[in-house]
Amino acid sequence: MVVSDMVEAGERRIEWAARSMPVLEAIGAGFAQDRPLDGLRIAACLHVTAETAVLMGALRAGGAEIALAASNPLSTQDDVAAALASYGIEVHARAGVDKDAYYRHIHQALDIGPHIVLDDGCDLVNILHTERVELLGDVAGGCEETTTGIIRLRQMASEDALRFPMVAVNDTRTKRMFDNRYGTGQSTLDGIMRATNVLLAGRTVVVAGFGFCGRGVAERAKGLGARVIVTEIDPVKALDASLQGYDVRPMAAAAEVGDVFITVTGNRDVVRAEHLAVMKDGAILANAGHFDVEIDVRALEEMAREAHFGIRPNTDEYVLQDGRRLLLLAEGRLVNLTAAEGHPAAVMDMSFSAQALAVTWLAAESANLTPGVYDVPADIDAEVARLKLAATGIDIDALTDEQEDYLHSWRLGS
Known part of the structure; x- marks a missing residue:
């Protein structure tokens, strides 16, 4: 051009x-x-x-x-x-x-x-x-x-x-509300579906991290009919996920049953060699954290006996020694901005x-x-x-003078 x-x-x-x-x-x-x-x-x-x-x-x-x-x-x-x-x-x-x-x-x-x-x-x-x-x-x-x-x-x-x-x-x-939760939630799944054309309904989606971004991804995946597992290191966030109805497990346990893995933590090596070793044939790996370190791509390359790059746009297939195939999206980089439009x-x-x-x-x-x-x-x-x-044409209420006074006084009770 x-x-x-x-x-x-x-x-x-x-x-x-x-x-x-x-x-x-x-x-x-x-x-x-x-x-x-x-x-x-x-x-x-x-x-x-x-x-x-x-x-x-x-x-x-x-x-x-x-x-x-x-x-x-x-x-x-x-x-x-x-x-x-x-x-x-x-x-x-x-x-x-x-x-x-x-x-x-x-x-x-x-x-x-x-x-x-x-x-x-x-x-x-x-x-x-x-x-x-x-x-x-x-x-x-x-x-x-x-x-x-x-x-x-x-x-x-x-x-x-x-x-x-x-x-x-x-x-x-x-x-955090608009961008991290709703933006990341929608655009991450958009990127995964564009890259793979996978049907998420009925699949098990593992979301690593339940901050605002992970919460948005989990909500959108659940809304599309997926079974959602959340992995976390923060006990408060893990409890929150559990009380919202999500299955909460360590990654070692989630790795054995997940169909789609989405990392959203801001940390490195969230999906490691020991997790890759037990994943299903055809498992999809996607990262929605900022840097390409959340999925250990080097370990994946070392474990693979062969790789097929670009089997679909932004999708690479790694064939492990036992014949299982793992699909890495967007080279482990931000899937929502690489495979979709952010x-x-x-x-x-x-x-x-x-x-x-x-x-x-x-x-x-x-x-x-x-x-x-x-x-x-x-x-x-x-x-x-x-x-x-x-x-967007939305009106909201404003405090009355009496309500302002009430909120700024400690003397007024019931």
Whole structure:
């Protein structure tokens, strides 16, 4: 496809996404008028998709200069990247590049000399702190979008290694509810079904991890008629899953009976060699955690006597020594963004709206913040929810004066 055709295709894709992102579009219109980001340079490492493009457009409308790298090569939409470049946004991303090119692109995005960083998994922030320390002095702060990234950032903060404030966009109520639960739930199963055309009704689906993402996956799988087993290390989350009617087992026990395995933990080696050794013939392995470390792909490769790559798009078949076949989706990477299109645009409208407003908050408040991980201010979270309700035509009640007084008085009882 020639560049002009790619740009046109990318523009169509972005325009389609924008139709379902009214909150971010409204924020972008306000940014264009107020220019709260004038003079700011932003380096971003995000999934290069149409929804991300709408966020980039809003930030650019606010006056920011932007350099964008991909947080996952398999999720990059090349036509979107071409369209963004035509808009004057510096883009360093191409679908399917190897690990060396992936990290080179992050370095190229950092060459902008950022004041603000946007990260999806903490790779960009990690490189800033380990390989590009000469840039740290100009960085006022940043935002992190994922559970995996927040885990890494909190560990950096606990070791006094984090050099600037980071906002945990992932931890807002709207993000966890709308994006993690409903977005991940739908898009993960969408990716699995596109890759395999499997019927989930009557199958046993094993969901590893019962955080907000795992809960969403389990709910959607159950709704499609699957029998759902949950594996967990957190006793409270395991109890929650049990009280919601799910079968809760260790992975060692679940591995023997599962038909489809979906990891959603933010940790590594969740599905290991001992689990692969007892799985059924034809078991499907999919990952919906950010990095490709939740399923031990190296162990799978070592156990296989032969492999058939691309037997279906985004589906590789590994034949073990005893003839059992295990199907790995999306190379163990994010199945919802590799085998499907990620979260629906209506979901990303919420997450990216919080991200955009958090950037303006950081720009205004960074001088008053010390290095560490910060929650998104509650008023931003509530404002995003209010805007979304208004965009969908939903009205809600407001407290009366008497109700306000009651909630703020300890003297009034029954």
